[in-house]
Structure formats: C-alpha cells, structure tokens
Amino acid sequence: MKIAVIGGTGLIGSRVVKILNARGHAAVAHATSTGVDLLSGRGLAEALTGAGVVVNLTKPRTFDEASPSFFQTTMDNLLTAAEAAGVGHAVILSIVGADRVPDLVYYRAKVLEEDLLKAGPVPYSIVRATQFFEFLDTVLSWTSDEHTVRLPATLMQPMAADDVARVVADVSVGVPLRGTRDIAGPEVLALDELGRITLAARGDRRAVVIDEDAGMYSAASGRALLADDGAFISETTYREWLARATA
Template sequence: MKIAVLGGTGLIGSQVVKILQTAGHEAVPHSLSTGVDLLTGQGLAEALTGAEVVVNLTNSPTFDDASPAFFQTTMDNLLAAAERAGVGHAVVLSIVGVDQVPDLAYYRAKTLQEDILKAGPLPYSIVRATQFFEFVDSILSWTADETTVRLPSAPLQPIAAADVAQAVADVSMGAPLKGIRNVAGPEVFALDELGRITLAARGDQRTVTTDDTAGMFAAAPNDVLVAPDGAVIAPTAYREWLGRQG
C-alpha cells in the first residue's frame, strides 16, 4: 500500500515512515524539504499521486492566535488534493483532551483541524496522543530561571514519541476509524512531580515550585490531559525512557 506521510521527516513522521516501510508498505515522506508545501499546495498533487492513505503530521510554526489559520488553510488544501487524487483514508495526529481546553489558542486550532477532517470528503482517522516525553524539557523551560522551575500540579500521562509513531502507523495500516483513537503512556504524574523526577535524573539542582498559574498547562482543567477510558496504553515508562537518554 502506498502511504504519503506529510511531515514525514520530523520527530514522529520519520519513525512512522520506518515502521510502515518495515511492514512492507510504500511509505513516502514529504515535507518542505522535499518540495511539498501544504500552505501553498505546492507539490501536493505529485505527493498524493497513487497514494491510498495520507498521514498528516505537519504542525503550525507557532502556538498562538496565528495557528488556526495555518490548520484551516493546510487542511483545506490537503483534503481537496486528496479527493482529486482518489485517496481513501486520511489520518491526523492530535492531542488528548484537545477540545476541552478552549483557553489555549493552539488547542482551539487543533480542534479546528479535527473538525475540518470530520466534515471533509474522505474516510478519516484521528489519533490523539498525550504529551510526549521528548517535550518535557521544553515544558520545564517555559517557567524556569537559574534556580527554580515553576510548574502546576496538573495531571499528565506522557508518552514516548516512538510509541506515538507506532500508534499512528497502526491506524494508517488499518481501515479508517471514522473516529478517534486515544493513546497515552502507562503512568499519570502531577506535572510538578514530573519536573522533579526529570531534574533529579539529570542531576539538575534547581528546585521545582508548585504554582498552579504557571505555564501553558495551568489552563488545563481537571484531568483533561489524562487518557480517557478506552485509550490504548503504550508500554514505555517515563523513568525507563529517561534512563536511556544518557
């Protein structure tokens, strides 16, 4: 099966391509570096020629109020080109709880992306993942100085990027879900505690201070960033992953 992977050279996309190719599929990575631009539509027709499945892993360059326009334009371009090419299945990667955090512009933008896909002409699948292990350092940096990291106690259920890639690949190789599959790591942490675990593993002497107004995830109510019932639980534990980072 020929599968076009847009954003196929990134953190998730490059791993998805490898998994699909190993499984015997003709998975082709596409990105700006290969001449495919979802914002302008450049290279899309060629990228989708002969493809039975398209996987969209592209992301907005910003997380602010400009992000909805990015997803509106790129999804409109993608769905129009995919319909013309006769693609039979469109897959998008999204975020667990994305439609329950309206105070975050980026989450509103990703919800818009999902809605456009659902209303579009193609059979579809949405894979919603929790926060990646690989992004924890960035989360800590948002509210950190030389001595202190301020973090809310919001619960998270983080997941390894490799496990996200496997989930996306599995869905891409199957029949369209015509719905959502949630995937998450095996453990739930309060974000401030996750920060302490991370700093200790790295020998970082900074102190984590609990501040429920700090950072982007302070806007996340209750346990919306935790996997709902029925989610696929990935195998990789955070401490295990941390131990392999060297």
C-alpha cells in the same frame, strides 16, 4: 501500499515512515524541505499521486493565534488534493483533551483541524495522543531560570514518541476509523513531579516550585489532559525512557 506522510521528517513522522517501510509498505516522507508545502499547496498533488493513504503530521511554527488559520488552510488544501488524487484514507495526529481546554488557542485549533477532517470528503482516522516525553524539556524551559523551574501541578499522562508512532502506523494501514482513537502513557503524574524526576535524573539541582499560573498547561485542570476509559495505553514509563535518554 503507497503512504504519503506529510510532516514525515519530524519527530513522529520520521518514526512512522521507518515503521511502515520496515513492514513492507511504500511510505514516503514529505515536508517543506522535500518540496511539499501544505500552506501553499506546493508539491501536494505530486506527493499524493498513487497514494492510498495520507498521514498529516504537520504543525505550525508557533502555538499562538496563528494556529487556527494554519490548520484551516492546510486541511482545506490537503482534503482538496486528497479527493482529487483518489486517496482512500486520511489520518491526523491530535491531542487528548484538546476539546477540554478551550482557553488554549492551539488546542482550539487542533479541534478545528479534527472537525474539518470529519466534515471532509475523505474517509478518515484521528489519533489523539497525550504529551510526548520528548517535549517535556521544552515545557520545563518555558518557566525556568538558573535557580528554579516553576510548574503547575497539572495532571498528565505522557508517552514516548516511539509508542505514538507505532499506533499512528497501525491506524494508517487499517480500515478508516471514521472516528478517534485515544492513546496515552501508563502513568498519571503531576507536571511538577515530572519536572522533579527529570531534573534529578540529570543531576540538575534546581528546585521545582508549584506555580499554578506558570506556562501553557496552567490552562488545564482536573483530568482534562488524561485519557478516558477505552484508550490504548502504552507500556513505556517516563523513568524507563528517561534512563535510556540520559545514559
């Protein structure tokens, strides 16, 4: 089966393409670097020709007020082209708890993306994942200096990009869910504790200070970012992943 993976050169997309091709499918990575631009629609019709499935893993360059417009335009373009090409299944990757953190514009934008897909003409599946281990360094960098890293004690359930990619690949070759599948890591840890674990593993002596107003995740409270009962739980723990990443 031919599967078009838009955003197929990124962190998750490149992994999805590799998994699908290893399983005998004809997965093709598409991105602006390959001539496919979802914002303008350039190259989209050609990318979807003959595809039975399209997986959309694109994201905007920033997580700010431009996000809703990005997802509105890209989903409109994708659904129009997918319907015209006769694509039978559209898959997107979203965020666990996106609808529970309304103060984050990027999360509101992801909910918009989901709603556009649900209302569109193409049978669909939505995979909602928790934060990736690979993104935690970026999160720490937002509110750090040479002496301290300030983080809120927000509860998180992060997971490895490899585990995310495997589920996205599984869903993409299955029957359209016409719904959502939540996936999450095996451990619930506060973000400040994740920061301490990360710094210790790297021999970084900076102190982690709890600051409930620090960074994007200060907008999330309680169990907002945790998966509900029935979610797929991956096996890779953060310490296991970190040990391999720092070896």
